[in-house]
Amino acid sequence: xxxxxxxxxxxxxxxxxxxxxxxxxxxxxxxxxxxxxxxxxxxxxxxxxxxxxxxxxxxxxxxxxxxxxxxxxxxxxxxxxxxxxxxxxxxxxxxxxxxxxxxxxxxxxxxxxxxxxxxxxxxxxxxxxxxxxxxxxxxxxxxxxxxxxxxxxxxxxxxxxxxxxxxxxxxxxxxxxxxxxxxxxxxxxxxxxxxxxxxxxxxxxxxxxxxxxxxxxxxxxxxxxxxxxxxxxxxxxxxxxxxxxxxxxxxxxxxxxxxxxxxxxxxxxxxxxxxxxxxxxxxxxxxxxxxxxxxxx
Ligand code: ADP
Numbered sequence: 001x002x003x004x005x006x007x008x009x010x011x012x013x014x015x016x017x018x019x020x021x022x023x024x025x026x027x028x029x030x031x032x033x034x035x036x037x038x039x040x041x042x043x044x045x046x047x048x049x050x051x052x053x054x055x056x057x058x059x060x061x062x063x064x065x066x067x068x069x070x071x072x073x074x075x076x077x078x079x080x081x082x083x084x085x086x087x088x089x090x091x092x093x094x095x096x097x098x099x100x101x102x103x104x105x106x107x108x109x110x111x112x113x114x115x116x117x118x119x120x121x122x123x124x125x126x127x128x129x130x131x132x133x134x135x136x137x138x139x140x141x142x143x144x145x146x147x148x149x150x151x152x153x154x155x156x157x158x159x160x161x162x163x164x165x166x167x168x169x170x171x172x173x174x175x176x177x178x179x180x181x182x183x184x185x186x187x188x189x190x191x192x193x194x195x196x197x198x199x200x201x202x203x204x205x206x207x208x209x210x211x212x213x214x215x216x217x218x219x220x221x222x223x224x225x226x227x228x229x230x231x232x233x234x235x236x237x238x239x240x241x242x243x244x245x246x247x248x249x250x251x252x253x254x255x256x257x258x259x260x261x262x263x264x265x266x267x268x269x270x271x272x273x274x275x276x277x278x279x280x281x282x283x284x285x286x287x288x289x290x291x292x293x294x295x296x297x
Pocket of ligand 1: 050052053054055056057058059060084086214215216250251252253254256257258260261
């Protein structure tokens with residue numbers, strides 16, 4: 001049975017949605033209350049960020065959400081990566097489309113995981129999303145305020161890449177946000193982006209749960225040995241420099257790429273492989289850091 005907490009019955013006097021702000025229109029206030037009423041029913045909210053696309057942000061988000069759901073938790077996975085919504089493919093949900101009722105949009109359910117993706121708006125996965133800024137923000141807002149998430153233990157958000165307006169409004173809308181996981185690749189050129197992502201989080205008061213260095217070394221599909229084909233370690237160096245946790249390094253693993261393409265979640269199907277174990281250790285650290293942060297806050 002879901003606890004139907006509403007703003008009217010809520011006793012939290014510190015909640016900013018309790019009162020209409022000066023210069024806030026009635027409609028804007030009603031929107032804000034609706035958003036807050038949804039978010040209040042979600043215990044932990046984690047956003048997965050990256051300085052740019054293609055570094056493995058969605059891979060980390062999908063595997064983190066799935067691992068939590070496999071642990072029996074009620075999980076929501078929200079994919080608002082406007083430029084490349086890959087969650088439907090990674091979960092084998094390409095044929096799903098948006099369904100709605102009077103109460104809001106209905107997320108796709110797989111076991112105890114609820115999934116909503118910008119990709120469900122596209123009739124054809126080859127379609128590009130060509131929206132102007134305000135429209136992108138509107139969709140991000142709608143996906144938070146109008147999706148019937150119900151009561152969740154965790155909401156994992158696959159954010160738009162970069163440090164621009166879209167991740168900014170996302171982080172401002174999801175309040176309070178437990179923290180951000182920042183995904184990067186080992187190259188020095190990516191290092192600049194991680195620094196930007198960390199200072200972005202600091203500016204918007206989002207705790208950094210840690211940095212994941214993805215595609216760090218290569219797993220031989222024949223013998224399983226990890227070879228460092230490029231210099232690695234930029235992610236861990238920055239984490240130390242900027243005093244945020246380093247969560248670990250995931251190697252480039254052909255099985256990980258194949259699992260993403262075929263809709264088979266890696267952490268479920270390949271949990272016993274060396275990469276699967278590395279991934280699980282990273283996920284455990286994210287949830288541990290998150291819990292410690294919550295206790296200390
Ligand atoms: P982003 O969300 O940052 O754009 P994705 O998670 O979509 O990146 O990853 C981009 C592509 O790289 C996907 O095809 C994914 O399966 C693949 N990929 C991600 N991480 C790895 C890895 N460690 N090894 C092999 N392929 C990977």
